[in-house]
Amino acid sequence: MSPIKACIFDLDGVIVDTSIYHYLSWRRLANELGFDITREDNEQLKGISRMECLRIILSIGGVSTSADQLYELAEKKNLWYLEHVQTMTPNEVLPGVVEFMDYVKQAGIRIAIASASKNAGKILEKVGLMDRYEVLVDGNVVSKAKPNPEIFLRSARELGVAPVNCIVFEDAISGIQAAHNAGMRSVGVGDEKILKNAHLVVPTLGAMSMDELLALQNFA
Template sequence: MDCPFEAVIFDMDGVIADTVGLHYEANQHIAKKLSVTFSEEMNQSLQGLSREKTVRAICDLTGEEVSDEQVKQLSELRNEQYQRLIAELTPADALPGIYSFIRELKEKKVSIALASASTNAPRVLSRLQLIDAFDVIVDVQKVRRGKPDPEIFLTAAQLLGVSSNRCVAIEDGEAGLTGILQTDMFAVGVGTHSAMKKAHWQVASTEELSIKSLINAVEKTRNKDI
């Protein structure tokens, strides 16, 4: 089976690692400091945003003016909390089917990159024993504009040396998916969240990801466009 793509670019939280709940816990930590209510729905809407953008959104719930310095201090506090949580991660915290999917991509000589808003991405991948599988890791420190801007995905493709139209990008967050859809990459949306319906291919779970199913999805979309 010929492969219609040369690279797959992964988001991390909610795609590679089962860490969405940990972000929620870290965000709740800040929300309690500010005495505001923070729901799982709000957490979902902030997925893919940088740490400071996330904290500023939580601060906005107070209805009060918050300085850049306060946002910076709260961001550092949130990061400390999150780092404590990810220190407990093990390979069992990789999402279903991810190890086998990455193995298949490697066997097919498909390049693999990570495009994550989290500066803690290398730590998480190391805890999951997956860091050596990735050819390129791009986080918000390597780009000028974070998600929903497409820069992080285009940078990953450029570093891999692969044309963007030969890349697949996989996301579970609305901000990230919005970024992918501004490129000519094939977009895969993970999860049942309504925003994922905009993807070229939506899967309910990472268990559905395989080299065969992905090739079929890409070919089906291409044939539809002809």
């Protein structure tokens, strides 16, 4: 048995859902470049870095650019995305998140947020969750995209907790794999068919109980 000493939460799709804002911004960029993307295309972009997302978008449209243009396009998309982020409120925190994080904190379990987004801090501030976690590790301080475990290993290191004592909450296949690559246990938040490799899958954090969390101590 490995006691749970820390919970590491992905941000988008677990705590808030900004996927519509990403989709609208990427679609606006695609349209400007002369093609369109679908919601299904947007699903490919979960849990990966902005530049990786851009490369996928350009591949869908068959568009080639220089390295300088890549950064210009990524920055343009991010500015459009930030326009949406500025409108966010605490009402956009997903159901049950605050209550579950409070239960975790009261149980003496430490909390980190691990997000590939470079805008994670802004989002957490807009939705009023700045006091709910101890450590934030985001795309500003890590460079390797999931399923590389860098973001989770750094979160554990900054918390001072061994990976074996950490539980990761993720909504993306790449994130679940990154957790396992880090030697951590995982909870998939979303569709059980998609996240079947997680140690436990729940539809939302609001459906997660402390009993279920503690039961994960029995997983090797």
